Amino acid sequence: MRKAVVYRVTGAVSGLLMTAGNIKGALAPLQAVALIPLFYLGASPKARWRDILTAGLYMGFGYILPQLVTLRFPISVTLVLLVHFTILMIALTAGSAYLLRRRKGTIVSSFAVGALLVVLDWANFTVLPMWGEAQSLGRSWSSYPYLILFTSITGITGIIFVLGTLQALIVNFVILPKLRARSFAAAIILLAIFGAANLNVRSEKPVDKLKVAAVGWTLAGSADDIDPQTEEGFDCLFARPVAKAAEAGARLVVSGELGFYIDKLNRGRWLERFGDIARRHKVFLAIGYLNAELNEDRLLFVNPEGKVVSEYTKTYLTPFEDYHRGTGQINLIEIEGVRVGGMVCHDDNFTSLSRKCGRNRTGVVVVPTLDWPQVKIAHLQSSIHRAIESRYTVVRAAINGISAIISPTGEVLTKDHFTDGPGVIIAEVPIYSSRTIFNIVGHWPVVVSALFLAVIVVRNVFVAII
Structure with a gap:
């Protein structure tokens, strides 16, 4: 019973931290730590899938209910969004737990989690495009535009990839001592790549x-x-x-x-x-x-x-x-x-x-x-x-x-x-x-992420059969 409460509270808190910036933009950086407790619990082999799914359910409530209270939509729209985002958060929680467990011992799991979040966010504003990309989990980061100039290359899902991958790397750093050097190096390289992209975009001069x-x-x-x-x-x-x-x-x-x-x-x-x-x-x-x-x-x-x-x-x-x-x-x-x-x-x-x-x-x-x-x-x-x-x-x-x-x-x-x-x-x-890469190619990170996840799933199935 006590363990079940921990998962519920963790899920709800993660949801609240993810949604805080949507209500007040300055709180967007809370998303940079929101998923760490959830990933940590999900990565544990002792965690029961029932508890993980419950955490996802409460994360969905924590994420969408404060926004619905603020937005005051009609009851029909409110119910649709409640169900939609609850399912999304359950998928996020269960999927990240699966990847962190199945690829345990490698940093590939961290990048797989980032890829999963990209695909889920894209599905979020594509499968039910009620409000388009205003539904994206990364919307609130527009309060810090100079940190997300790289989205002229990746689109808004690039923000989600960075958030998911970095927090998964932190979890791997904590639970896998042998991977600490590689996890730390991967995080630095990831930040350096996206930081360089920001600087490159910012260096362009208006005509x-x-x-x-x-x-x-x-x-x-x-x-x-x-x-x-x-x-x-x-x-x-x-x-x-x-x-x-x-x-x-x-x-x-x-x-x-x-x-x-x-x-x-x-x-x-x-x-x-x-x-x-x-x-x-x-x-x-x-x-x-x-x-x-x-x-x-x-x-x-x-x-x-x-x-x-x-x-x-x-x-x-x-x-x-x-x-x-x-x-x-x-x-x-x-x-x-x-x-x-x-x-x-x-x-x-x-x-x-x-x-x-x-x-x-x-x-x-x-x-x-x-x-x-x-x-x-x-x-x-x-x-x-x-x-x-x-x-x-x-x-x-x-x-x-x-x-x-x-x-x-x-x-x-x-x-x-x-x-x-x-x-x-x-x-x-x-x-x-100039035309941006995103203008020309569109949501290419979604395609790359989906292919990456497909390779991991196929490999896991192949290994299980053997």
Whole structure:
């Protein structure tokens, strides 16, 4: 009974340490030690599989329940995520125990554990892509962007590989005295490789710069809200902030998702409004709006001549939306020689779209966003990863969320919640022209990890037969 309690507590604590950074980003480093007690117990030949599975169950509860309390999803979504992440953590716990036991006496087990975590994390945001890569176990590390620049090579799963492998090496160092020298050397080499990758990415110099701006506001859902559909509301929420941005030298101004309601009857009047502002201030506008006629969540680009030069329809919808989906076709425009693309809100949780932008050497990606208070931190954490992976600037204009301008190295140059009223953020951003390895190849660590694990399993089966 006492032993069973130890496994339950260990699992719950590991889950809590893994999830702490998702709630408060600064706590992300706790993940670097979260799995050590779990791996230590699992590596022991005395541990019963029933206890190991129980530890995984409690780890799942410890990981997902605090997030569900914070996010306050509807009960159906809550139950699906609870089951999903509980199964994931049980698989993590059981799989790591199997690998640490079967490959005991070699450091291969540590790298196998890292590979297992890569495959499981990929399955996590691929098998049930409710929130895309915002579901990744490594999401919170965007709070420390200079530590994860290597994700422009590996994608977000590279973070998981480092975390899993290092902690498995620590466990092997503790329980296997004969392997201490090799475990220590392997850990140093691993850190050196990823550290060198970070330095290499950071050493690249930008080829250009562009001043951009994001307009944002907050709606409380009360009668006191400013209505953007009225002349007064349009002037307060959009026209004046755009004028302020243009006066500061911005060449591109972005507004939030679904900021305006446009139907067949009033479309001409709205386009005339937007065109007039673009001509008056000689700026490009990227406007989030609802195309009521087609029931599509759209992004509209207007050039300084007041003409519509591109439109994009949101591709990935949340479980709460019933709009018609877009095709995923990314349309690029050019501003002073800089390629600019766009996505809408939830789209930036999916690398299938962000990599398209990166492969086309896009320098700036605009992301009109409409969040709610409980999800805004998690969504911003995820957006930062897309900037690093594809090395472009993100201009994120939010309604009821965090508007932010994020550099290609993941630095948040400026941000604002706009809880005190509508406003605008402005920054001059660096432009890079190179394509990243992740843009070109995608989640290659998943393929390598899966093959590595397959070889280990086949070898174990072959040895058992002999």
